[in-house]
Amino acid sequence: MTASSEHRAHIEKALLDGAMISRVISLDLGDVDGELLVAAKVDLDADLTMREVSFVLHQAKRRVQNAVPEAETIYLEPDVYVDPNAATPSTSSIVTLSYD
Secondary structure, X not given: OOOOHHHHXXXXXXXXXXXXXXXXXXXXXXXXXOEEEEEEEEXXXXXXXXXXXXXXHHHHHHHHHHHOOOEEEEEEEEEOOOOOOOOOOOHHHHOOOOOO
């Protein structure tokens, strides 16, 4: 299946419809054996627990599948957006702090 700009727009909208995803950092679409493959990196609040991250990504995946049924394989990677134009990103924005 060839991914279209319409697929991309529907997928991005579905990802952003969740209150916990503030930005789609990257979105790649591909074709694997005739199936639409979605790979996205999404910006999440750095203070979410692992359980919350898992729930947010599961819900986002369901929204994408509902919006674009052709999307058979969906990989979502949680991340924290770092502005590439910022002079120097803060350490806490790029490093996961220890909970020891």
